[in-house]
Amino acid sequence: MAPATQYELSPPPGDAISAIVFAPTSPTKLLVSSWDKKVYCYNIASGPGETNLTDAYEHRAPVLDVCFGADDNEAFTAGMDWGVNRINLESGEKTLLSKHEAPVRCVVYSPEHGILVSASWDCSLNIHNLKDPSSETIKISLPGKPHAVAASPSKVVVAMTGRIINIYDLDTMKEMFASGGKELKPWQQRESSLRFLTRAVACMPNDAGYATSSIEGRVAVEWFEDTAESQARKFAFKCHRQAAPDGDGDVVYAVNALAFHAVHGTFASGGGDGTVALWDAVAKRRLKQYQKFPNSVAALSFSNDGKYLAIGVCPGFETGQDDYTGAGQTAVLIRELGDNEAKGKAAK
Template identity: 80%
Template sequence: MAPATQYELSPPPGDAVSSIAFAPAPSTKLLVSSWDKKLYSYDASKPESSLLQTYEHKAPVLDVCFGDDENDAFTAGMDWVVNRINLESGEMTALSKHAAPVRCVAYSKSHGVLVSASWDCSLNLHNIRDPSSTPIRVPLPAKPHALAASSSKIVVAMTGRIINIYDLQAIQTLFSSGGSEIKPWQQRESSLRYLTRAVACMPTDAGYATSSIEGRVAVEWFEDTAESQARKYAFKCHRQAAPDGDGDIVYPVNALVFHPVHGTFASGGGDGTVALWDAEAKRRLKQYQRFPNSIAALDFSGDGKYLAIGVCPGFQTGQEDYTGAGQTSVFIRELGENEAKGKGAK
C-alpha cells in the first residue's frame, strides 16, 4: 500500500483560519474562511496551483458551509450577515442579518434548511429551496459557540454548558405550515465542565461529539433511553506533560470532524496535533506529527480520502497583538486506504 502523502495549499490565507469545508463528494473543492475578510476556494487535490478564487467580505468570515453542490456556499461573519455565494459567478446575496456577529452556519441537504447561529443569542432558519420564504428567528437561552447538522438533527452548543438539539423535520414542517415558533427536540447539559469549543455529528445520525477549551472530548447519542445514555463518555486529550513534571499542560480542542465512511473522528488541538479516534472502541487510532501552530479547523472530503487541516497561532498563546498573518497554513493529508478505519471494522 502506498504511504499517505501530505502537502500544503498555496497561497495560504492572509490571516487566521476560522473554518474549513469540503464540497459534497466527489468534488475536491475546499473552502477556507479567514479573519482577513476573505473566503478562499482551493482544489485540494492539486498541491501546485491549488487556489481557484477568493471572495471578499466586509468583515472577518467566521464560518462557511456548502449548499446542495460544489458551486453553492454560505458564510457567517463579523458583519452580522448570513451570505449565500454562487462560487461560479462570485455573486453574493445576503440571506438574513442578525443583531451581532454570526458565529456558525450549517446546512441540511436532506431538508434544504440552512441554520445560522449568532452571538445575539438566536438562530435564523432559512428555507433555501423557497427563495420567497422569510427566515424564522429562534431565540436561544445563551450565546452559541458551535453548531453541527446530521441528516435529521441540528446540535447547538452554548455558554453555560447548554446543548439544544432541534429536529429538522419539525423545522421543515414549520416552514410549510407558516409557523414561527419551534422548541428544541431536546435540551441537555454538556458532559464537559468547561466551555464547548466544537461539535460534530456522526454520519450514521446516531449522535455527536463535543470538545472543550480544557482538553476533553465527549461522545453522546441522540436516543434518549437509559441504555443509550449510559453509553456516553468523555476523555482527556491534547495534553502534554509539564516540563517540571508537575501535571499536564492542557490545550483547547478547537476542531472535530467525523469520517464520512468509517465513522471514526479527528480532533485538532491548541497543541498543534491532530488525532484520529474510534468512537465505538473508545480508543485513539493515530496521532500525527506536530504542526507548526495550533489546529484551528478540520474537515474530511466527502469521499473520506482527504483530511484538510487549518493551522494558525491560537489565541491561548496570550499575545496582546494577535495576528495569524504569515503564520497560517492549510495542509491536505491524502489518507491511506485503512488509515481512518476503526479497529473493529471489517
C-alpha cells in the same frame, strides 16, 4: 500500500482560519474561511507544489464560518458583519440572506431538507427555507450565546454558554414553514458532559449522535436516542495535553476542531497543542496521533470519499501574543489518507 502524503496548499489565507469544509460531491474542492475577511476556494487536484487556489471571495468583515449549499457551486457564510451570505462560487455573486443583531458565529445547511441555520452571538437562530425562496426567515431565541453548531441528516446541535446543548429536529423545522408557525422548541435540551466551554461540535455521519469538545482538553461522545441504554453509552475523555516542562502535571489545551470520517465513522480532533488525533468512538480508543504542527490546529474537514483530511493551522490564544496576527503563520495542509488509516479497530 503507498505511504500517506501530506502537503500545504498554496497560497495560504492571509490571517487565522475560522473554518474548513470539503464540497459535498467533489473530493478535491474545499472552502476555507478566514479572519482576513475572505473565503478561499481551493482545488487540491492540482497536487503539491502547485497553485491550488481557484478563487477568493471578499467580505466586509472577518468570516467566522462557511458551509456548502445544495451543490459544489453554492456556499453560505457567517461573519463579523452580522450577515448571512450566499455565494455563487462560479460567478462570485454574493447575496445577503439575512441579518442578525450581532456577529454570526456558525452556519450549517441540510441538503436533505433545504434548510440553512445560522447562529449568532445575539442569542438567536435564523432559519431559512431555501427550497421556498418566498418563505420568510424565522428567528428563534436561544437560552445562551452559541459557540458551535453541527447538522446531522435529521438534527441540528447547538452548543451554548452555560453548558446548554439544544438539539433541534429538521423535520419539525420543515413542518414549521409548511404550517406558517414561528415557534420552534428543541427536540431535546441537554447539559453538556463537559464542565468547561464548548469549542466544537460534530455529528456522526450515521445520524446516531455527536461529539463535543471543550477549551479544557476533553471530548465527549453522545447518542441522540433518549433511552437509558443509549445514554449509558456516552463517555468523555482527556486529550490534547502535554506533560508540563517542570514535570508537575499536564499543560492542557483547547480542542478547537472535530470532524467525522464519512465512510468509517471515526473522527479527528485538533487542538491548541498543534496536534491532530484520530479516534474510534465505538472502541473508545485513539487510533493515531500525527506529528506536531508549529501552531494551533484551528479547523478540520474530511473529504466526502474519506480519502483526504484538510487541516487548518494558525496561531491560537495559547501563543500569548499581545498583538494577535495569523499573517504569515497560517497554513492549510492536506493529508492523503492510507487505505486503513481511518478505519476503526473492529472494521480492519
